[in-house]
Amino acid sequence: MAAAHDTPSAALDSSSGAELLPLRHTSATMKATGTSRPSCCANAPSASSTSLGDPARFGVLTVSDRASAGVYDDLSGPAILGFFGEAVASPWEAVYRVVADEQPLIEAALKDMVDREGCCLVVTTGGTGPAPRDVTPEATEAVCSRMMPGYGEQMRAISLRYVPTAVLSRQTAGIRGTALIINLPGKPKSIRETFDEVFKSIPYCLQLLGGPYVETVPAVVAAFRPPNERRTAKPLEQQQAQ
Amino acid sequence: MAAAHDTPSAALDSSSGAELLPLRHTSATMKATGTSRPSCCANAPSASSTSLGDPARFGVLTVSDRASAGVYDDLSGPAILGFFGEAVASPWEAVYRVVADEQPLIEAALKDMVDREGCCLVVTTGGTGPAPRDVTPEATEAVCSRMMPGYGEQMRAISLRYVPTAVLSRQTAGIRGTALIINLPGKPKSIRETFDEVFKSIPYCLQLLGGPYVETVPAVVAAFRPPNERRTAKPLEQQQAQ
Amino acid sequence: MAAAHDTPSAALDSSSGAELLPLRHTSATMKATGTSRPSCCANAPSASSTSLGDPARFGVLTVSDRASAGVYDDLSGPAILGFFGEAVASPWEAVYRVVADEQPLIEAALKDMVDREGCCLVVTTGGTGPAPRDVTPEATEAVCSRMMPGYGEQMRAISLRYVPTAVLSRQTAGIRGTALIINLPGKPKSIRETFDEVFKSIPYCLQLLGGPYVETVPAVVAAFRPPNERRTAKPLEQQQAQ
Numbered sequence: 001m002a003a004a005h006d007t008p009s010a011a012l013d014s015s016s017g018a019e020l021l022p023l024r025h026t027s028a029t030m031k032a033t034g035t036s037r038p039s040c041c042a043n044a045p046s047a048s049s050t051s052l053g054d055p056a057r058f059g060v061l062t063v064s065d066r067a068s069a070g071v072y073d074d075l076s077g078p079a080i081l082g083f084f085g086e087a088v089a090s091p092w093e094a095v096y097r098v099v100a101d102e103q104p105l106i107e108a109a110l111k112d113m114v115d116r117e118g119c120c121l122v123v124t125t126g127g128t129g130p131a132p133r134d135v136t137p138e139a140t141e142a143v144c145s146r147m148m149p150g151y152g153e154q155m156r157a158i159s160l161r162y163v164p165t166a167v168l169s170r171q172t173a174g175i176r177g178t179a180l181i182i183n184l185p186g187k188p189k190s191i192r193e194t195f196d197e198v199f200k201s202i203p204y205c206l207q208l209l210g211g212p213y214v215e216t217v218p219a220v221v222a223a224f225r226p227p228n229e230r231r232t233a234k235p236l237e238q239q240q241a242q
Numbered sequence: 243m244a245a246a247h248d249t250p251s252a253a254l255d256s257s258s259g260a261e262l263l264p265l266r267h268t269s270a271t272m273k274a275t276g277t278s279r280p281s282c283c284a285n286a287p288s289a290s291s292t293s294l295g296d297p298a299r300f301g302v303l304t305v306s307d308r309a310s311a312g313v314y315d316d317l318s319g320p321a322i323l324g325f326f327g328e329a330v331a332s333p334w335e336a337v338y339r340v341v342a343d344e345q346p347l348i349e350a351a352l353k354d355m356v357d358r359e360g361c362c363l364v365v366t367t368g369g370t371g372p373a374p375r376d377v378t379p380e381a382t383e384a385v386c387s388r389m390m391p392g393y394g395e396q397m398r399a400i401s402l403r404y405v406p407t408a409v410l411s412r413q414t415a416g417i418r419g420t421a422l423i424i425n426l427p428g429k430p431k432s433i434r435e436t437f438d439e440v441f442k443s444i445p446y447c448l449q450l451l452g453g454p455y456v457e458t459v460p461a462v463v464a465a466f467r468p469p470n471e472r473r474t475a476k477p478l479e480q481q482q483a484q
Numbered sequence: 485m486a487a488a489h490d491t492p493s494a495a496l497d498s499s500s501g502a503e504l505l506p507l508r509h510t511s512a513t514m515k516a517t518g519t520s521r522p523s524c525c526a527n528a529p530s531a532s533s534t535s536l537g538d539p540a541r542f543g544v545l546t547v548s549d550r551a552s553a554g555v556y557d558d559l560s561g562p563a564i565l566g567f568f569g570e571a572v573a574s575p576w577e578a579v580y581r582v583v584a585d586e587q588p589l590i591e592a593a594l595k596d597m598v599d600r601e602g603c604c605l606v607v608t609t610g611g612t613g614p615a616p617r618d619v620t621p622e623a624t625e626a627v628c629s630r631m632m633p634g635y636g637e638q639m640r641a642i643s644l645r646y647v648p649t650a651v652l653s654r655q656t657a658g659i660r661g662t663a664l665i666i667n668l669p670g671k672p673k674s675i676r677e678t679f680d681e682v683f684k685s686i687p688y689c690l691q692l693l694g695g696p697y698v699e700t701v702p703a704v705v706a707a708f709r710p711p712n713e714r715r716t717a718k719p720l721e722q723q724q725a726q
């Protein structure tokens with residue numbers, strides 16, 4: 001699945017195996033070393049020459065009883081990491097975890113990714129349906145101070161073009177501190193269908209929240225900002241002086 | 243109205259008259275006998291030969307001051323029953339009631355239909371506008387443990403194709419225990435416009451909630467399930483052994 | 485901006501200057517006289533001959549740190565007043581204020597406009613984004629007894645046709661007493677794009693809430709009411725006898 005999108009295979013393959021430990025923080029590029037500061041896992045070649053400060057830190061949280069128990073490999077988290085690899089042009093790094101469909105575990109992971117790991121964006125996948133074990137929206141709402149209703153609406157509207165049961169998704173999004181938390185669908189195919197469209201607004205959202213200035217690869221995602229909110233790349237020292 | 247959709251007229255005619263007693267449980271096919279277990283009120287001919295277990299039990303709750311007071315006959319509840327008659331291929335039976343626009347009465351009826359009557363699906367009609375007496379969404383939210391925002395969004399989007407005031411509807415949907423409760427519009431015409439589309443996702447939703455496996459008449463409603471969630475009809479004993 | 489829509493320039497010009505005092509009630513046509521009962525600020529010529537009772541009272545609340553501090557002139561409030569001037573055919577008058585992005589100030593203004601000023605409709609502009617200072621939806625929800633989710637959905641769907649970041653808007657609407665409060669976007673261009681469509685349902689909503697019978701200029705906004713809810717203009721005494 002991920003390979004079909006031409007993602008950096010080294011990063012993804014290394015993360016989809018043994019290090020998918022539930023409740024254990026792992027980076028997408030590191031082999032479960034347990035370090036709390038994973039290094040950057042994907043830099044677009046064009047980004048390194050025009051530094052825009054510290055890499056943006058993205059959290060990817062797969063919520064799945066079976067993936068967390070090792071019954072099967074998680075394909076959804078790697079699909080999201082693959083999307084970042086294709087779509088994000090400025091420096092970024094990722095924190096990737098897999099947890100079971102338990103509200104306290106999901107809440108703890110979201111809080112840790114935002115508060116301790118410093119993620120400006122946390123993307124979840126899984127656990128948004130109507131089944132009793134699906135509690136990702138509840139966990140998301142519990143850790144957010146304000147909700148962003150537009151994302152749930154937009155993703156359901158997009159997915160409804162493909163399948164009538166998209167209406168069953170309870171996906172939501174919200175803000176914790178200066179971070180955006182957003183629930184994506186559970187299936188890699190649906191992730192891609194929605195995220196391609198939804199990601200157009202995320203870099204500007206992160207900017208409004210006081211986060212990093214994220215740039216996209218226009219051929220993949222045409223991120224939008226109002227003209228007066230656009231920056232041109234400049235040396236790091238100039239940026240910090242602003 | 244209902245006749246225009248070619249519904250089984252016997253069932254509907256018998257229910258649209260004297261037995262529309264407010265706060266009194268009546269089945270769509272029984273003449274206000276007061277029994278608490280109405281028998282099956284509509285079986286598609288094809289269903290009886292391939293038994294899929296107990297009939298699915300659907301609740302229909304008309305919320306209307308005037309219909310409950312007998313000022314006029316309820317057309318909306320029978321329109322929903324007529325829809326089930328046309329659209330549902332597997333065995334089903336209905337519990338049908340009419341209550342006034344009073345939040346405690348609506349809540350009590352919803353609880354009783356789910357908790358005591360064992361309905362896996364309760365469909366309301368009426369009481370979703372902005373007027374002070376419209377309290378069906380509040381009653382629905384009060385008795386549900388989790389909400390399904392997609393249904394309200396989808397029904398408003400559908401109805402907006404027909405009339406700009408569809409935006410005024412506050413329709414919602416949610417889950418109580420293992421049952422889905424969904425607010426339909428108040429007018430038979432709007433019920434049909436939305437339910438034709440919305441019902442495509444309901445059988446799979448009921449399945450995810452642990453309820454019965456409901457099958458539809460494809461020519462009326464093309465219900466969708468992911469391929470690996472589809473069952474072929476099999477003898478009852480096999481089913482129970484699963 | 486407003487001029488491009490051919491609004492009555494006298495009313496708007498007089499309001500876009502010195503009288504934009506934060507937390508100070510001013511009418512759109514009066515030069516900050518401090519009176520608490522501004523007179524009618526725009527009557528369509530056709531309306532005066534067929535009196536429909538007291539003018540409908542509309543509140544316009546611009547929420548903006550910079551406009552309230554006088555850093556720049558508010559263009560959004562006048563754009564809304566200009567829209568009323570073009571679109572509303574029956575008598576109306578407006579209460580117009582500008583406040584900073586502070587939740588207590590916004591709540592106080594909304595309450596005062598509804599409870600003391602008797603507005604049947606209050607339209608806000610600004611403060612609906614994800615930035616930490618954007619708190620207009622929170623203030624709106626805090627003063628409303630019930631929400632109208634359809635308006636936020638509809639406005640985001642409309643604005644998404646123009647710009648992908650429309651999904652970031654947290655616009656909402658709700659009911660306080662017998663008044664409708666609705667959050668419009670912050671930019672005059674977006675206000676116009678959404679309000680042209682959204683206003684079609686507002687006169688009927690006000691009627692359902694027990695408010696005045698507002699008529700529109702069909703060439704500008706084709707307001708919709710169900711046929712049996714339509715009135716023909718009649719003398720005031722007849723109206724009051726109803």
